[in-house]
Amino acid sequence: MTTAISVSGLVKTFGATRALDGLDLEVATGEVHGFLGPNGSGKSTTIRVLLGLLRPDGGRSELLGGDPWRDAVALHRRLAYVPGDVTLWPSISGGEAIDLIGALRGGLDPRRRAELLERFDLDPRKKARTYSKGNRQKVALVAALASDAELLVLDEPTSGLDPLMEAVFQECIREVRAEGRTVLLSSHILAEAEALCDRVSIIRLGRTVQSGTLAELRHLTRMSMVVETERPADGVGALPGVHDLRHDDGRVSFDVDTDALDGVLRHLAGLGVRGLTSTPPTLEELFLRHYGDELAEDGVPVAQEAGRP
Amino acid sequence: MSSGSGTLTGTGRLFRFALRRDRLRLPVWIAVGTFMVVTQSVSSQALYDTAADLAAYRASVGSNAATIALAGPPVGLDTVAGAVAFEISATVMLIAALMAMFTVTRHTRADEEAGRTELLRSARVGRHAPLLAAVLLAALACVVLALTIGVATTASGLPAPGSFVLGASVAACGLVFTGVTAVAVQATGHTRGVYGLVGGLFAVAFVLRAIGDIEGNWVVWTSPVGWAQATHPFSDDAVAPLLLCLVVAAGLVVAGFALLDRRDLGSGLVQPRPGRPTARRGLxxxxxxxxxxxxxxxxxxxxxxxxxxxxxxxxxxxxxxxxxxxxxxxxxxxxxxxxxxxxxxxxxxxxxxxxxxxxxxxxxxxxxxxxxxxxxxxxxxxxxxxxxxxxxxxxxxxxxxxxxxxxxxxxxxxxxxxxxxxxxxxxxxxxxxxxxxxxxxxxxxxxxxxxxxxxxxxxxxxxxxxxxxxxxxxxxxxxxxxxxxxxxxxxxxxxxxxxxxxxxxxxxxxxxxxxxxxxxxxxxxxxxxxxxxx
Structure with a gap:
């Protein structure tokens, strides 16, 4: 296994703020790697260091076998980047922006470009000033996906896309992986990472807290469920893996460990299910559950941290 | 003004809010315009202090097409006051037109482009209220500019009636371009487009009056700047051309309201021209x-x-x-x-x-x-x-x-x-x-x-x-x-x-x-x- 990205002990400070505090990240060639963390945890800063836009204050980083700062221009020809908040030039059309970004990277496949415009349902004739956030993001995505870059660096690329377009995006990423290319995908949505990523790294406060395959991290995920049954669902609280059971108005709500899901559903089926909603945990909830105690010990105000947008 | 569910509901509130937002901006515009007239008045009175100087001046500019093109009709040059109006009125009219354009645009199209109008309109604010508030604010600024020019120019030593006619002429030009802007903000969907349109129309108006003044013919009456200058301050002190300006300004504002009803919030009447689907090699x-x-x-x-x-x-x-x-x-x-x-x-x-x-x-x-x-x-x-x-x-x-x-x-x-x-x-x-x-x-x-x-x-x-x-x-x-x-x-x-x-x-x-x-x-x-x- 060769490494596309290798970062260890990365430090970056902005004035008094320590944005990256000894961050580690290993991305193998050919994998889709999820880069997860709540907003403000240092994902974008790490990516900008990897792109040579920011100069690190400490640590070691290697990208495609080169130094991100020193070899920036040469490395950029081999990667494609989609920023988290895509800003374009108001008077330049989406099609022109795609061609420009593509040409500066070393060329686009025109057939792929046309196909992607179709799939993302993007009108390339519109001036950027008339695009919504989602459409600006599509411009950057089409430019990145229509290139033959060996590494795609995507910073929360779906934050402005509707569910339909998110499905198209996931399809495209699977194709990219099938071609053997590498993807670094930052996100604060766990479900997106679950759908796409071979491995994930979870960071918070500029430090890597967990890294591995999703199966290894499975214990982190816990589903929230609200169930309405014909017969009282009294026994549910006693089942293994069920936490925080609450009764209200004929419904029960509880959290359940993902690996205990099967047993709980079997039990519920016998009670006559009238309605059921289940919500995957958000990353913030997950952090709160697993690191809340640790954070409280460090004196970090936990509730405020988790409630931040 | 704020009762019922009319399309003008909330105008009073919006007007006071706009006034507050522009409490520094507008006084600067007004001060600059007034200062320019006063400076011209003081320096001209010092420069042409004898009849011979004034005669030489009249002989020189009265036949200089370039000066007439830039200034206005060579009328009333037998007095220093007339020379002041000749030299400065075009510049101050430009300032009044720009003040009107920026003020109306800022409280209409710019707010709409930034999404602020949407927020306001979701409250108890009528469809026509933001435009009316903006027009009223620009009109108020023009009237205040007229008064300050009148007072300050009189104070600088020129005859009072002519000073106020000069101020009113400047304001009349500003009012016409308040109306022009009220229409332009309906036509195009973005702020820069409004500036281009109104600026272009002012340029056309200025050129038409320049041609009319050089030739001394009817062409000058095709231009609102020409109407505003036809008052001939300090010589004729004619007020009738001001009425023409007022009628046209009011007509344009009414047209602006009518056009507002024919478009969606956030867009203009003229749909933006699509760009190129692919880039030219040169880009x-x-x-x-x-x-x-x-x-x-x-x-x-x-x-x-x-x-x-x-x-x-x-x-x-x-x-x-x-x-x-x-x-x-x-x-x-x-x-x-x-x-x-x-x-x-x-x-x-x-x-x-x-x-x-x-x-x-x-x-x-x-x-x-x-x-x-x-x-x-x-x-x-x-x-x-x-x-x-x-x-x-x-x-x-x-x-x-x-x-x-x-x-x-x-x-x-x-x-x-x-x-x-x-x-x-x-x-x-x-x-x-x-x-x-x-x-x-x-x-x-x-x-x-x-x-x-x-x-x-x-x-x-x-x-x-x-x-x-x-x-x-x-x-x-x-x-x-x-x-x-x-x-x-x-x-x-x-x-x-x-x-x-x-x-x-x-x-x-x-x-x-x-x-x-x-x-x-x-x-x-x-x-x-x-x-x-x-």
Whole structure:
């Protein structure tokens, strides 16, 4: 296994703020790697260091076998980047922006470009000033996906896309992986990472807290469920893996460990299910559950941290 | 006004809110307009203090088409007051029109573009309320401008009735363009489009009245500026043309309301022209993009400086006739050769033009900073574009563009001089004088580049402060007898005042060295620093 990205002990400070505090990240060639963390945890800063836009204050980083700062221009020809908040030039059309970004990277496949415009349902004739956030993001995505870059660096690329377009995006990423290319995908949505990523790294406060395959991290995920049954669902609280059971108005709500899901559903089926909603945990909830105690010990105000947008 | 569910619900509230938002902005516009009239009044009264001076002035401008084209109808020039109205009314009318345009646009299309109108309209605010509030605010500003001009001009020593007629004429022009803007903000979906449309219409109106005034015919009545000037302050004091302005202004505002009902919130009546689905080859490089981004501003600056060149060239003849035939004035300047006097005048105008070209160069360099802090640099610098190539593209446009703009002004001044004197050699002399300032302009641009590379956060503020200081030093160091080293702080002052003085190589070499050092510092600093986030 060769490494596309290798970062260890990365430090970056902005004035008094320590944005990256000894961050580690290993991305193998050919994998889709999820880069997860709540907003403000240092994902974008790490990516900008990897792109040579920011100069690190400490640590070691290697990208495609080169130094991100020193070899920036040469490395950029081999990667494609989609920023988290895509800003374009108001008077330049989406099609022109795609061609420009593509040409500066070393060329686009025109057939792929046309196909992607179709799939993302993007009108390339519109001036950027008339695009919504989602459409600006599509411009950057089409430019990145229509290139033959060996590494795609995507910073929360779906934050402005509707569910339909998110499905198209996931399809495209699977194709990219099938071609053997590498993807670094930052996100604060766990479900997106679950759908796409071979491995994930979870960071918070500029430090890597967990890294591995999703199966290894499975214990982190816990589903929230609200169930309405014909017969009282009294026994549910006693089942293994069920936490925080609450009764209200004929419904029960509880959290359940993902690996205990099967047993709980079997039990519920016998009670006559009238309605059921289940919500995957958000990353913030997950952090709160697993690191809340640790954070409280460090004196970090936990509730405020988790409630931040 | 705020009762019921009418389309004007909430106008009063919005008007007070708009007034509060503009509580500094509008007084500045009004003060500038009033100040210009008063300054003109004071200086004209000092300049033409005898009947003979006034007669010479009348003879000179009464037959000078260029002056009439820029000022207005040559009426009432037998009094100093009439001369004041002739000289300043067009400029102040432009200021009133701009004030009206910016005020109406700011509270309508700009708010709509930013999504603020949507928020307001979801509350108890009628469909027509934002437009009416904006129009009322602009109208109020025009009326206040009329009154301050009337009071201040009377106080400066001119007859009261004419002073107030002059103020009312200026306001009438402002009101017509309030109406024009009320229509324009319905037509186009974005703020810059409104400015282009209204600015273009003012230019057309100005040219039509210039043709009418030169020819002395009916064409002047096709232009709202012509109507506003037809009051002839201090001579006829006619009020009827003001009524025409008021009727047209009101008609335009009503049309604005009608058009507002025919469009959706956030869009204009004219759908934006779609762009190209694919890029032309010329766009596909950092320089190609920079040229595209700078194109509009560069064309505007070049056209502006070229026009200024025409004005300065045209006034050169007035300098000849005015001062050349005025023994007292000649004595005041130490009895120089008249040709020398004209050359000295032209030299000063080129120094001013060079300052303006420097301002353009700085604005073009700072565009790089705006691209960076607007996050538009990031996406390019993550491609195979090096930092040097990216910054270089903007700097190249700044350097070449500023050189082009000042050359254009030398060219137009030269052509006007050739037409005036019949000497073809004047063209080369004027272009040469203009071009000689290019190294000094590039040093000012270099200051901005160095700041961008080394102190990005402060670059915009410090660079403009530097431009302001260079302007002060160049304009006033000599007249206020400041020490020589103060004068030397402005690179513009390093250049000999061509065409009066001789051209020398030494300052050119010195300035080139400084410019290269500044550029190297800027590019070096940029290569080593972080790219700004957001």
């Amino acid at each position: 596909l490089s950092p320089l190609g993009l920079a040229v595209r981004l700078h194109r509009g501003a560069l064309i505007a600056w070049t056209a502006g400086l070229a026009l200024l060149g025409v004005v300065y060239g045209a006034l050169a003849e007035s300098v000849e006739t005015l001062i050349g035939e005025n023994e007292q004035a000649l004595a005041m300047f130490g009895n120089p050769d008249v040709d020398q006097l004209v050359d000295a005048y032209l030299g000063t105008t080129f120094a001013i033009t060079a300052l303006l070209a420097s301002a353009y160069a700085v604005s073009a360099v700072l565009r790089a900073r705006a691209e960076e802090s607007g996050d538009r640099a990031e996406v390019l610098l993550a491609t195979g574009t090096s930092r040097a190539a990216w910054l270089g593209s903007h700097v190249a446009v700044a350097l070449a563009g500023s050189a082009l703009a000042i050359t254009a002004s030398g060219l137009t001044t030269g052509l006007v001089r050739v037409a005036q004197t019949g000497e073809a050699a004047a063209l080369g002399r004027m272009v040469g004088a203009a071009v000689s300032y290019v190294p000094a302009i590039w040093v000012v641009a270099g200051v901005a580049v160095a700041l961008f590379g080394l102190l990005p956060r402060l670059a915009t503020t410090v660079a403009w402060t530097a431009v302001g200081l260079f302007l002060l030093i160049t304009m006033f160091a000599e007249s206020f007898d400041w020490p020589g080293w103060v004068g030397d702080l402005s690179p513009i002052n390093w250049i000999p005042t061509l065409p009066l003085e001789e051209w020398t190589l030494a300052p050119l070499v010195g300035l080139a060295a400084v410019a290269v050092a500044l550029l190297a510092a800027g590019f070096g600093g940029f290569r080593r620093r972080d790219i700004a986030l957001g």
